[in-house]
Amino acid sequence: MIRKLASGRYRLYSRKKDPKTGKRRNLGTFASRAAAERHERAVQFFKRRG
Numbered sequence: 001m002i003r004k005l006a007s008g009r010y011r012l013y014s015r016k017k018d019p020k021t022g023k024r025r026n027l028g029t030f031a032s033r034a035a036a037e038r039h040e041r042a043v044q045f046f047k048r049r050g
Contacts, residue, residue: 002036005029010036012043 001013001024010033013024027043030036 002033002040004033012036012040 001015002010003013004010009029009031011029012027014027015024017023018025028036028039030039
């Protein structure tokens with residue numbers, strides 16, 4: 001899940017909420033939406049690999 005920040009950067013959050021905090025985990029901040037989308041794909045790939 002990608003959100004645009006007030007600073008103009010994009011932050012990638014986990015899809016599920018963290019049960020401990022009730023919030024989504026921050027998975028990185030990127031300068032462009034394309035970079036955030038590339039990283040999201042990489043995260044999904046490694047989640048399946050385990």
